[in-house]
Amino acid sequence: MRVDHAKALAVGLGWLTLACVGPNPDYLGASTGAGTGSDGTGTGAESGNESGDQAGDGDGDSGDGDGDGDSGDGDPPIQGCGDGNPPFPGDLCFHPPTQLMLAPFAHPHYVGAGDVDGDGKLDLVSVDLFAESAQVLHNLGAGAFMYVGAYGSASNSRSITLGDFSGDGRPDVVTTHGNDTDAIGLLINNGAGGFGPQINTSIGADLRDAAIADFNHDSAADLAVVSAGDDEVLVLLNNGNGQFAGVDHFAVPTQPTDLVVVDIDKDGESDIVVVCMGANEIAILRGTGQGTFLAPLTFVAAGDGPESLDVADFNGDGWPDIVVVIRGEDSVGLALNDGAGGLLSPTIFGVGVRPRSVTAADFDADGNPDIVSGDHDGGTVTLLLGDGLGGLDFAEQIYVGINPRQVIAADLNGDLAMDFAYALHLNASIGVVLSNP
Ligand SMILES: [Ca+2]
Numbered sequence: 001m002r003v004d005h006a007k008a009l010a011v012g013l014g015w016l017t018l019a020c021v022g023p024n025p026d027y028l029g030a031s032t033g034a035g036t037g038s039d040g041t042g043t044g045a046e047s048g049n050e051s052g053d054q055a056g057d058g059d060g061d062s063g064d065g066d067g068d069g070d071s072g073d074g075d076p077p078i079q080g081c082g083d084g085n086p087p088f089p090g091d092l093c094f095h096p097p098t099q100l101m102l103a104p105f106a107h108p109h110y111v112g113a114g115d116v117d118g119d120g121k122l123d124l125v126s127v128d129l130f131a132e133s134a135q136v137l138h139n140l141g142a143g144a145f146m147y148v149g150a151y152g153s154a155s156n157s158r159s160i161t162l163g164d165f166s167g168d169g170r171p172d173v174v175t176t177h178g179n180d181t182d183a184i185g186l187l188i189n190n191g192a193g194g195f196g197p198q199i200n201t202s203i204g205a206d207l208r209d210a211a212i213a214d215f216n217h218d219s220a221a222d223l224a225v226v227s228a229g230d231d232e233v234l235v236l237l238n239n240g241n242g243q244f245a246g247v248d249h250f251a252v253p254t255q256p257t258d259l260v261v262v263d264i265d266k267d268g269e270s271d272i273v274v275v276c277m278g279a280n281e282i283a284i285l286r287g288t289g290q291g292t293f294l295a296p297l298t299f300v301a302a303g304d305g306p307e308s309l310d311v312a313d314f315n316g317d318g319w320p321d322i323v324v325v326i327r328g329e330d331s332v333g334l335a336l337n338d339g340a341g342g343l344l345s346p347t348i349f350g351v352g353v354r355p356r357s358v359t360a361a362d363f364d365a366d367g368n369p370d371i372v373s374g375d376h377d378g379g380t381v382t383l384l385l386g387d388g389l390g391g392l393d394f395a396e397q398i399y400v401g402i403n404p405r406q407v408i409a410a411d412l413n414g415d416l417a418m419d420f421a422y423a424l425h426l427n428a429s430i431g432v433v434l435s436n437p
């Protein structure tokens with residue numbers, strides 16, 4: 001899931017500034033990276049910024065010319081963490097993790113972000129695996145959230161996706177459900193910061209993740225859902241008022257669990273990239289622009305237990321690439337686009353223990369997409385920084401609590417620097433790590 005920056009002014013925070021890394025002094029003097037990530041205009045950061053503060057603690061090393069910004073030693077002033085300024089390329093600054101409590105019975109496995117109440121700030125919505133409702137946290141600004149309630153009902157939830165199906169400009173919610181109901185649940189925004197009754201429709205076996213896009217160019221948001229039980233991608237075309245015309249079925253390899261919508265072959269039509277955990281493969285469904293998809297022709301082996309994926313241009317060549325979390329190998333795989341709409345075999349980068357979620361975003365404001373993984377069994381999130389050339393470098397691993405499940409990236413505190421949030425199902429909370437540029 002990808003979320004745009006909130007259009008909010010930078011807000012200076014009076015918080016603790018403990019979990020603060022960088023900037024790398026040498027980087028500040030040498031950067032020419034000017035890419036914007038997934039839109040393909042990235043040029044990549046140049047090399048030569050790897051030396052300097054090897055400890056990664058951002059305080060420079062002793063001696064003259066140390067880049068610490070001290071007055072009188074000839075160093076240019078640096079943009080440090082917590083200075084209240086907008087993010088400077090290379091800033092990688094976070095507040096310590098905090099937990100936003102939901103109702104006591106909550107077991108949130110999945111989380112999404114969107115401006116539910118229309119105040120310009122991104123709110124959080126979670127959904128449980130076991131309990132039965134979407135739970136809403138309103139963003140009060142400057143990193144504060146308030147739990148406002150739960151909406152809807154359907155058991156065995158497997159994902160949450162926000163998008164405007166009803167055409168009123170406010171985000172609605174789609175949940176997917178496995179095994180017992182095999183349904184999608186649609187919750188229409190009630191215009192008052194919450195949602196109306198959940199409309200459940202059974203469409204396929206063991207539904208997992210969903211994605212929203214306009215597949216047939218009628219300006220209405222359509223829906224694609226993976227059915228892990230039927231080994232299919234299901235496509236539902238919106239007739240424009242939040243009603244779906246029907247369900248089309250497209251076969252994929254065994255046990256698909258996650259998908260992204262992207263024009264992977266740059267022909268102007270949205271395609272679907274799906275990760276199939278049972279088959280240990282990534283497959284591509286090419287869109288026709290009429291709401292239908294060609295049979296998958298590209299299959300890329302993706303390790304032992306690939307479960308979740310995201311998309312960004314990691315090597316700055318203008319072609320979208322795929323990052324996949326590989327649960328059985330404690331790693332992520334980065335599958336670069338071959339320049340013709342196919343994917344090369346993934347390069348493997350280590351993260352934490354038994355990761356189950358990955359999301360791509362530019363966390364250090366250098367224009368190169370980075371990734372964060374939710375390391376379910378390890379209780380950590382792991383941040384790897386993209387080098388703009390198709391590589392990912394370890395940056396930090398943060399302990400966030402027992403069993404973080406889905407992780408998402410968004411600017412939640414309105415300072416223009418990327419934050420991340422994750423579902424903590426054993427602690428009835430959504431965890432957040434907020435930026436502090
Ligand atoms: Ca396409």
Ligand SMILES: [Ca+2]
Pocket residue numbers: 312313314315316317318319320321336337
């Ligand atoms: Ca690329």
Ligand SMILES: [Ca+2]
Pocket residue numbers: 361362363364365366367368369370385386
């Ligand atoms: Ca970056």
Ligand SMILES: [Ca+2]
Pocket residue numbers: 410411412413414415416417418419434435
């Ligand atoms: Ca932020």
